[in-house]
Amino acid sequence: MGRSFADFVLSVIFPxxxxxxxxxxxxxxxxxxxxxxxSALAxxxxxxxxxxxxxxxxxxxRCPACREMALDRLRFLGPYAGALRAHLLFLKRKPYVCRRLREEIRKGVATELTFRDVELVLPVPLHPRRQRERGYNQADLLAEEIACALGRPLRRGVLRRVLYTEPHRAGADAWARARSLARCFVVTSAEAVREKVVLVVDDVYTTGATLNECARTVRAAGARAVYGFVVARTLSS
Ligand SMILES: [Zn+2]
Ligand SMILES: [Zn+2]
Known part of the structure; x- marks a missing residue:
């Protein structure tokens, strides 16, 4: 099968x-x-x-896992394992979402009835310092796909990260993590979210501390409802 020049260029960065x-x-x-x-994706x-x-x-x-959840709804494509996990880890190193993952996201979002009343899509922001170091925000790239699939506006900069926190340490408990994120985010334009149904997008949901802190911040700014979408969620069973 012949490969295009674009494929050739991509093959340089891909194994x-x-x-x-x-x-x-x-x-x-x-x-x-x-x-x-x-195909073996869970x-x-x-x-x-x-x-x-x-x-x-x-x-x-409502289950024990979401009793303390600040989001009104959380949706994801599958457990954090296999191909989803491999691609999310890759996305932390290269600002590239492959076509297969884009299609999976579009399909997952388009078939999600809960998202029909979403009015605004917000990516979970990185602290400006972290974003400068990395050169991009992976949640941004995912949120772009989702906003496009839903036909709703993506608003970068409405939610901002104002406190720099150390990268998530393995083993730090959920409570310590939630505490370190308190007042970590601000809404720069309450007008943008007031009375709106907002969808906040991140790559992965582990303890949920980040997305839930975003949800609390957006709700405090007057949002009517806050939903969350991630590509994958860690599931213990
Ligand atoms: Zn639940
Ligand atoms: Zn394989």
Whole structure:
């Protein structure tokens, strides 16, 4: 199969072998994992909480995992594992979202009825210093896709990170993390979010401290509802 010049350029930054299984990656659209690993992607739990999509034994309105959650709803494509995890880790190093992941995001967002009343999309901001170091904000790139799929405006800069926090330490407990993020964000234009249904976008949901702090900040500025979307969520079961 012939490869275009663009493919050639991309192949310089991409491995030709799947990061997960080592088999050849046939299409650059698949990014750094092969088609088989994309197909093996773990999906959403079959029995899940209506509010946060955590697996539950009996489908419910609210589960132990979201009792303290500040978001009105949380949605994601699947567990933080396999091809999703590999691509999110890659996105921290290169500002590139492969076509397969873009399609997965668009499909996931478009079929999500909850998001029909979203009026505004906000990426979780990096602190300006961190963004300068990295050169881009990965949540921005994901939020672009989502805003486009929903046909809603993406507003960068409405939510700003004003406190610089050290990168997340493994092992720091959820409470310590939540405390370190208190008053970390500000809304620069209350007018932009007042009485609106806002969707906040990040790459991954682990303890939830970041997205929930964003949700509290946006709600305090007058938003009617705050939903969250991440590509993947860590699920213990
Ligand atoms: Zn593979
Ligand atoms: Zn829940």
């Amino acid at each position: 030709s072998r799947c990061m997960l299984c080592g088999e050849p990656v046939e299409s650059l659209a698949d990014g750094i994992t092969c088609a088989a690993c994309w 999906r959403l739990p079959a029995a899940r909480c209506a509010r946060c999509y955590a697996p539950v034994n009996v489908p419910s309105e």
